[in-house]
Amino acid sequence: MKKIKIFTLILALITSTNAFAKDKFSICWSIYVGWMPWEYGDSSGIIKKWADKYDIEIDVVQINDYIESINQYTAGQFDACTMTNMDALTIPAASFVDSTALIVGDFSNGNDGVVLKDKTKLADIKGQQINLVELSVSHYLLARGLESVGLSERDVDVVNTADADLVAAYSTQDVTSIVTWNPLLSEIEKQPSANKVFDSSDIPGEIIDLMVVHTDTLKQNPNFGKALVGAWYEIMEDMSDKKVLTQLATASGTDLAGYKAQLASTKMFYQAKEAVEFTKNPKLATTMKYVAEFSFEHGLLGDGAPDAGFIGIQTPSTTIGNPQNIKLRFDPSFMQMAADGKL
């Protein structure tokens, strides 16, 4: 009996989050055009430099499976992780893990798109079978696209398809329409039959890429936030260097031209000032409201959620949803410090 108790105790200790003040942190990231800079930050030693400055240690881990990286973060294995605004709401926040968007890195400005085979108008999508990663930002993009032409999800047939297999799926006969993101999107667009009929530049600023931190950890260790933000904007300064870009391109499995093409459809916030302005803009609250409504309609906020406002989202301009239950916070204060050169 005693042994069992000890064993469970160990198990609980391993699996539980701890939010105490500490000096060792780990962050995770996955391959995506807007997150590749973390790779450079790690390999060039910029992150280590900033961690040393604040006398902490930061471990940077690349995770190949994007969703797995968010799940690991939610389970408490990482202190911070890269994810989109929608996934930050539906995975950690919906699990009641209080999270803060520390860095607003970029938004997708054409990186996610709806592709039709042999058809050229979005309205032609009616009645088609659409292959996409269900419940992802692709699904959100599709819902927004359908809305814009007066259709709803009832007018189409959604088939969940693993992202790794979407490119191969496109070349099969029964696939007529696909929604996906880069670099898969550009691969599919190369096919002569493919027409991109709707993409994220039609809903600019709604698919946002973030570095998300556990709120408690950030509160108790502001130095961790400072080090990350400081490192990030130093990395951003190097992003015009061709050598750096080539390194990021290789690490993401493409070449310089391919990576530049992806960057062109990404609105990167190279300056902390831009990111702060974006975060403070009231439009962010409107976007998050859309995202919360979509997530609620698809059951992503959990079963306990009676309405889309169940989980509170705090933005600098306003709070959306239940103010008693804020689980996702957009906090520009650390980026502001970077903008003011106070790091």
Next chain:
Amino acid sequence: MKKLMNIEPSRSLKGFLAIIPFVLILMLYWTASNDRLAENPYDKLLPSFTQISAAVERMAFTEDKRSGEYLFWVDTGASLYRICIGIGISAITGLLLGMLAGLLPVFRSGFSPLITIVSLVPPMAILPILFISFGLGEFAKIMLIIIGTAPVIIRDIQSHVRQLPSEMLIKAQTLGASTWLVSIRVVLPQIMPRLISAVRLSLGTAWLFLIAAEAIAAQEGLGYRIFLVRRYMSMDVILPYVLWITTLAFAMDFSLRKLSELCFPWYHHQEAGK
């Protein structure tokens, strides 16, 4: 004093010993889950038994808000349909081709090396090729199960046919039986229980390929649901689904064994005698 290796537990003790590991696992889970939930009552990693039963209630006994269907049963139906068709076709082709290859040297020379090589190709490795040739629909999922299980069954049946005593086959021929008669009256009855046991052994593989196929592209199915809700870490749905798959697999295996014992008692006497 009796040596440890000679102590045979009584029937009731055997049952008790069998239950212990399950109870231990449940207890371990329960304590770990309680600890995590005490920290964050909405933690999704190790849901409590109440949360799990609420999820089962929601999936199996409540209409889905969007489609008005009972998702759990829709998923079960879709997966069972795929696995039954897939394994059924595998069994029939396995029996036919296995018997042909086992019995007819001409056929065997042309066919056996091919099937040996084909059975060694890991189906998961040629998945993208399978998509392009069979599409992403129902047909592709069933094909993946067939490609995964049929070659193994063929090889198994073939080797069992070849192991039949040649005296028996010669005797049937001296009594005037044709090739057709030998295969129908001598080989088939003896090979049927082997077919059932080959199918039982390939059930595990069949489930594996079914779940893999559903994870890649699907609109319903047990594997589809698991990979879908994985996106927002709904362990309260995943755990009962895994248990259910295990139960279904066990039920299929169990009923095949009972069927075999019922139809071919001589085979099982022989097995028990060994």
